[in-house]
Amino acid sequence: MPSVTHTASVATAALAGAVEAQKERLLPCVHCGFCLPACPTYTRLGNEADSPRGRLHLMKAVVEGRLDAGSEAFRTHIDRCLGCRACEPVCPSGVEYGTLLELARHTATSKVPPGWLTRGLLAVMASPFLRGALFLGGRVLRVTGLAALGAKLVPALGPLRNARLGLAMLAATSPWRPPGRTSGSAAAQPMVPAGSRPTVAVLVGCVQEGLYSRVNDATIRTLVANGFEVVPVAGQDCCGALHAHGGDLERARSLARRNLDVFTAAGVELVVVNTAGCGAAMKDYDALLEDDEAYAERAKDFAARVRDATEILAEVGPRPGAPIQTSVAYDHPCHLLHAQRIEQAPLDVLAAVPELDVRVIANASECCGGAGIYGLTHPDLGGRIGGDKVRSVRAAGADAACTPNPGCMMQIGAGLRLEGAREGVVHPVELLDESYRRAGFYNGADG
Amino acid sequence: MNTPLETRIVRALNAIVGPDHVVTDPERLVVYESDGLTSYRVIPLAVVLPATTEEVAAVVKLLHGEGIPVVPRGAGTGLSGGALPSADGVVVGTARMNRILEIDSDNRIARLQPGVVNAHLTVAAKPYSLYYAPDPSSQSTCTLGGNVAENSGGPHCLKYGVTQRYVTGLTVVLPSGEVIRLGGAGRSARGALDLVGLFVGSEGCFGIATEIEVKLLPVTEGVRTLLGIFETMEAAGHAVTAIISEGLLPAAVEIVDNATIRAVEASVYAGGFPVDAGAALVIEFDGTEAGLDADADRAEACCRQAGASEVKRATEATQRAALWNGRKKAFGAMGRIAPDLLVQDATVPRTRLPEVLARITEIGERYELKVANVFHAGDGNLHPNILFDRNDPDELDRVERASKEIMCLCVEVGGTITGEHGVGVDKRGYMQLVLGEVEIEAMRAVKRIFDPSGLFNPGKVLPDPASPPVPAEASA
Amino acid sequence: MSVVTSLGDVLPAEALSGAEGGALARVARGAEAVVRPRSPEEVVDAVRWASANGVGVLPVGTGGRTTPARGDGPFMVLAMDRLSGLEIYEPADVTLTAKAGTPLADIEATLAEHRQWLPFDPPQVSSRTLGGLVATGESGPVATAYGELRNHVLGATVVCGDGRVLRLGGRVVKNVAGFDLLRPLVGSRGRLGVVTSVCLRAFPVPAKDRVLLLRSDDFAGLEAAARAVRTAPTLPASVVLWVRPTSQGAALLVRLHGAELTVDADQATLERRAGVSFARADSELVAEVRDDATDAPVVVTLSVLPSRLFEALGAARDLLGHSSVVADAYSGTARIALAEVDTDTVRALRDTIEEMGGALAVEAPDEGPEVRAAGSRPSDAETGVSTRLQEVFDPSGVFWPCRA
Ligand SMILES: Cc1cc2nc3c(=O)[nH]c(=O)nc-3n(C[C@H](O)[C@H](O)[C@H](O)COP(=O)(O)OP(=O)(O)OC[C@H]3O[C@@H](n4cnc5c(N)ncnc54)[C@H](O)[C@@H]3O)c2cc1C
Ligand code: SF4
Numbered sequence A: 001m002p003s004v005t006h007t008a009s010v011a012t013a014a015l016a017g018a019v020e021a022q023k024e025r026l027l028p029c030v031h032c033g034f035c036l037p038a039c040p041t042y043t044r045l046g047n048e049a050d051s052p053r054g055r056l057h058l059m060k061a062v063v064e065g066r067l068d069a070g071s072e073a074f075r076t077h078i079d080r081c082l083g084c085r086a087c088e089p090v091c092p093s094g095v096e097y098g099t100l101l102e103l104a105r106h107t108a109t110s111k112v113p114p115g116w117l118t119r120g121l122l123a124v125m126a127s128p129f130l131r132g133a134l135f136l137g138g139r140v141l142r143v144t145g146l147a148a149l150g151a152k153l154v155p156a157l158g159p160l161r162n163a164r165l166g167l168a169m170l171a172a173t174s175p176w177r178p179p180g181r182t183s184g185s186a187a188a189q190p191m192v193p194a195g196s197r198p199t200v201a202v203l204v205g206c207v208q209e210g211l212y213s214r215v216n217d218a219t220i221r222t223l224v225a226n227g228f229e230v231v232p233v234a235g236q237d238c239c240g241a242l243h244a245h246g247g248d249l250e251r252a253r254s255l256a257r258r259n260l261d262v263f264t265a266a267g268v269e270l271v272v273v274n275t276a277g278c279g280a281a282m283k284d285y286d287a288l289l290e291d292d293e294a295y296a297e298r299a300k301d302f303a304a305r306v307r308d309a310t311e312i313l314a315e316v317g318p319r320p321g322a323p324i325q326t327s328v329a330y331d332h333p334c335h336l337l338h339a340q341r342i343e344q345a346p347l348d349v350l351a352a353v354p355e356l357d358v359r360v361i362a363n364a365s366e367c368c369g370g371a372g373i374y375g376l377t378h379p380d381l382g383g384r385i386g387g388d389k390v391r392s393v394r395a396a397g398a399d400a401a402c403t404p405n406p407g408c409m410m411q412i413g414a415g416l417r418l419e420g421a422r423e424g425v426v427h428p429v430e431l432l433d434e435s436y437r438r439a440g441f442y443n444g445a446d447g
Numbered sequence B: 001m002n003t004p005l006e007t008r009i010v011r012a013l014n015a016i017v018g019p020d021h022v023v024t025d026p027e028r029l030v031v032y033e034s035d036g037l038t039s040y041r042v043i044p045l046a047v048v049l050p051a052t053t054e055e056v057a058a059v060v061k062l063l064h065g066e067g068i069p070v071v072p073r074g075a076g077t078g079l080s081g082g083a084l085p086s087a088d089g090v091v092v093g094t095a096r097m098n099r100i101l102e103i104d105s106d107n108r109i110a111r112l113q114p115g116v117v118n119a120h121l122t123v124a125a126k127p128y129s130l131y132y133a134p135d136p137s138s139q140s141t142c143t144l145g146g147n148v149a150e151n152s153g154g155p156h157c158l159k160y161g162v163t164q165r166y167v168t169g170l171t172v173v174l175p176s177g178e179v180i181r182l183g184g185a186g187r188s189a190r191g192a193l194d195l196v197g198l199f200v201g202s203e204g205c206f207g208i209a210t211e212i213e214v215k216l217l218p219v220t221e222g223v224r225t226l227l228g229i230f231e232t233m234e235a236a237g238h239a240v241t242a243i244i245s246e247g248l249l250p251a252a253v254e255i256v257d258n259a260t261i262r263a264v265e266a267s268v269y270a271g272g273f274p275v276d277a278g279a280a281l282v283i284e285f286d287g288t289e290a291g292l293d294a295d296a297d298r299a300e301a302c303c304r305q306a307g308a309s310e311v312k313r314a315t316e317a318t319q320r321a322a323l324w325n326g327r328k329k330a331f332g333a334m335g336r337i338a339p340d341l342l343v344q345d346a347t348v349p350r351t352r353l354p355e356v357l358a359r360i361t362e363i364g365e366r367y368e369l370k371v372a373n374v375f376h377a378g379d380g381n382l383h384p385n386i387l388f389d390r391n392d393p394d395e396l397d398r399v400e401r402a403s404k405e406i407m408c409l410c411v412e413v414g415g416t417i418t419g420e421h422g423v424g425v426d427k428r429g430y431m432q433l434v435l436g437e438v439e440i441e442a443m444r445a446v447k448r449i450f451d452p453s454g455l456f457n458p459g460k461v462l463p464d465p466a467s468p469p470v471p472a473e474a475s476a
Numbered sequence C: 001m002s003v004v005t006s007l008g009d010v011l012p013a014e015a016l017s018g019a020e021g022g023a024l025a026r027v028a029r030g031a032e033a034v035v036r037p038r039s040p041e042e043v044v045d046a047v048r049w050a051s052a053n054g055v056g057v058l059p060v061g062t063g064g065r066t067t068p069a070r071g072d073g074p075f076m077v078l079a080m081d082r083l084s085g086l087e088i089y090e091p092a093d094v095t096l097t098a099k100a101g102t103p104l105a106d107i108e109a110t111l112a113e114h115r116q117w118l119p120f121d122p123p124q125v126s127s128r129t130l131g132g133l134v135a136t137g138e139s140g141p142v143a144t145a146y147g148e149l150r151n152h153v154l155g156a157t158v159v160c161g162d163g164r165v166l167r168l169g170g171r172v173v174k175n176v177a178g179f180d181l182l183r184p185l186v187g188s189r190g191r192l193g194v195v196t197s198v199c200l201r202a203f204p205v206p207a208k209d210r211v212l213l214l215r216s217d218d219f220a221g222l223e224a225a226a227r228a229v230r231t232a233p234t235l236p237a238s239v240v241l242w243v244r245p246t247s248q249g250a251a252l253l254v255r256l257h258g259a260e261l262t263v264d265a266d267q268a269t270l271e272r273r274a275g276v277s278f279a280r281a282d283s284e285l286v287a288e289v290r291d292d293a294t295d296a297p298v299v300v301t302l303s304v305l306p307s308r309l310f311e312a313l314g315a316a317r318d319l320l321g322h323s324s325v326v327a328d329a330y331s332g333t334a335r336i337a338l339a340e341v342d343t344d345t346v347r348a349l350r351d352t353i354e355e356m357g358g359a360l361a362v363e364a365p366d367e368g369p370e371v372r373a374a375g376s377r378p379s380d381a382e383t384g385v386s387t388r389l390q391e392v393f394d395p396s397g398v399f400w401p402c403r404a
């Protein structure tokens, strides 16, 4: 038979261990191909190896000892996956692709470490000190306008194009304020008694804290305005999503354990996350820690307590605020829609803003190409996918793009900026917050 | 062990389609070793992904000149191994040929590339209130090129007919690389033989369809879906006969049996079927809103008379989806309860259904195999699904023997060995059950018209002892 | 006659009785013999004999729709009328198998007892034989709702030019076992072989068969209504445009099939869309229109995309003066009956139609070859494949009388 079998070696067999243990998860894949049209890399490249079914097939080949996990083929195609998990909801057999992908990345990276960019970023994110420094620098570039300027000046092609994209992403984290001003009167609104709903904690996050602390603040304010008691939890860390996606399962697990400990110690009923990627990762802590005897049970319990910010707000039916007369082009974040299967909640949150014109963009369920640092590691393909998304956003003809995930906000925002588009980017909770502010909910008595 | 493609040929292929669209590395080719039928695995020498008719023609011509076999491939969802590669051949995939070229709403036709996904055509036609009728259960992913090659059917083909009825014209790259155009809407008065009809269902053996012209239909105004629960398959079978004898023309009549209901209910897709129900029947009527309730009433009466314990009815899309759920999720649910699943496909005259089903059950019991039936009852198109574990050689052997017995049974009652999945590599051995040597020889001769050198999708459809199929077990 | 004598060695005398007149006599003109086999075996014997003796074979049903032998040389007529009778009919299967010479009228009568029918309405459908219907491949305008004949032929037995007997397809409605040699057989007009038995899918008789009628002085006045009907969200059973000779006006006939409520609603939809109100007509008018424009010395058939039908008929106006036209407005085909023809006019019309992306065929049994040749031809590539397909079915070319 052809030579793939020859690449199987004893070393591979050992390294395949992590995937091997996942045989149970791989077997349900019946090779039906239902996932192909959902996959952004397959629909653009047309190569089976860049499809979910193909990637699963490669994993199976590794498990069967027919393919070396360190092979260039395995690494390239596993690496090229966006991790958007669009392949999961369409799978009739319920294959848990996301979990398998993390394990495959782990297996591949244990053999051949990833590029310096990925390694560097993952190390920085795992360290509160390093990431603090990085984001501080970022904020300086943003506030001074240097990020925006740099993005404009650096040529689109050439050695610095990654820097250009990075600067544009940074610039894109600037806030967008909808037009109009305070209009409502708090008195007209029915009150939600403070603390009448469960006690919650909000995940502060890494990128979120560094560049989008305003979204964190908005989350806390809107929760409180809807009757939740929000408890600050010190000592929490990055959720570990980037590490898990990058195959660095060890670091991901240690971050997960730390978060699990501190949030549990705080005694909150629910943990609220305003970042789709982090929420998805934390809802998967049970799978991540399933082999950890000390944590497996607790992780299950913890995972069940994680809520996306829009999910928890939609669940209680957020009280309406003051009107905002603007239009937004809404895009589904993959990690909300596909990983957490949440489609309606963000739209329900936006519906609590009177007069807001919400337009769900064409192909809103497809990945924007952000996928963590995908745009940096795969500039060509990421650029194509991102370009299509920016086109859909612009076709909606709205004032701003709106999506409940900072990664997507940065990716879409950067794309818009690089095209010189006028649309801003905003998180749905930011809009709800602004609507509440205009309604006067935060004025003294009501605050 | 095959010698890899000569560098000279790889270079020539690269020059035609661009190096990004040529795969020659065996480690990458492993993903192409199977289609939807994974019990066969063969790794090809290369995979080429052209984007236009011209590129396909140039690739095919080159390979033809070199004497290298070609296997066309769409989405690879085929269930008879039609897209199984040749070990000494090149797979030509249509994944990048996914553009809808034109929707002519006035004439209700569409022209498209072969890699367009079946359901995407219907989505694109929707703004014109049109749709593409043939709806294989795999429609969300299978390609029109694959549908043309397999003459695919689907649940609604009971009323609307299979792929062949909708294909009006084709552009085909012949095995020599020559490009020909067959048929074409508005050109029927040429007195030509129906070569489009001949090409449809040719399972990739006559050439590659690179442009397809199909008819579209107006979206129907209303739909009624009924779900009947029965104690036995026999009762459900009688209900089907009663409905048809009533003169009703449902759009679809689908059956799931108890084994399937149990599989679905045991899975994450539990649809709320009573697990002890012997069978569930999904019946759908579509058309002008005004007449639908009357049709549904008559069908419901037929079900009740045949002993249905319960009949549910749905009008809205979400309710309909709920009733269809058990039918549509059956395949995936089975994937979860057994390591391997053999999806069989055969057709019998509808009136023989109750008898055939009873005998299939008997065969399953005799070979100690789990057989779950879920199928297009209105057409008599059976899908007995055998659940098994490939790693158990004894069981594998029993699966093989039971399969063959089921096929013989279907032929014995006046049926055939495949209703919609095609012969491919899997059913070649059964062809003599339904065709004599004269018919098979005539088919070989027709194949030679298109492919005199026998390099196109070799080893498929026609029994040919020279290159026997390679099951996975043998290659492992 | 020597041919008959030596045929007598292989066939019993009863099979050799000649043509007594009528349509059969018309196509038998110039034939060496008329053979009327009573069994498939006799068909095989006759064809084998013909093949061995260099005699051409012209299979006919009733002869009513057969084009007389095209070309020169000795040939025999193989009349299939005696090979008649239903073989299998299981009403609950809604399929039937019958011998090729079975008159469709008989089949219709049997089906009607079970409230079933064959949804094909080409001209003179009732006086055709089953084999003849399959050989011409004509479905008639009800194909709009039911699909074409070629989609409903489930199986056939065919005797090839060298006496081989091929059993193609089967008797189930879905069958993809092997290449589909049935499709080219349907509509092959005897070019591939003699069909001896056919299995067809039947349909339940609709509760209502309503015929709507819209008249106009000139066919052009019906264009808007025809367009509205053919692009309506509801699919009629058929949409037929009928143009009467010399200023007798034109009419649009729309058939609706279904339950009473359904056809009421469909009629309302069509009237709303077309902005007209239809009169009702009966099935006699349907039959009259169906059979019109067939019994003429020259019949020109043209096909275009339906959106260009009226334009095509406009281009044919020169020809239309004294002729009837029956057009299927849903598929874009039209049949024009002509008393006489001028080859140049036909050629010019053909060129115009072909420029519109369409095609044109001429049937003129009594005219010279250049008139018949004035029709559109398949492309060279298609002709190449067709010729080789004929060679597979008929290696020695005994069916030459059927070929152009
Ligand atoms: C879950 C599931 C459900 C299914 N349900 C149905 C069903 O209801 N009805 C049904 O009929 N089938 C069904 N199928 C089978 C399968 O989906 C169909 O046969 C489909 O038409 C195959 O399309 P494909 O694009 O995947 O083709 P492939 O599997 O890639 O190829 C199929 C055949 O077509 C040839 N081919 C592909 N493209 C071309 C081309 N452009 N020109 C010439 N030849 C070509 C290949 O060589 C091969 O022989 C199902 C399959 C699955 C997995
Ligand atoms: S949809 Fe699921 S079962 Fe089907 S190929 Fe994709 S992952 Fe496998």
Ligand code: SF4
Residues within 6 Å of the ligand: A038, A039, A040, A041, A042, A050, A051, A052, A055, A080, A081, A082, A083, A084, A085, A086, A087, A088, A097
């Ligand atoms: S996660 Fe996204 S990119 Fe990766 S295989 Fe699934 S659909 Fe494709």
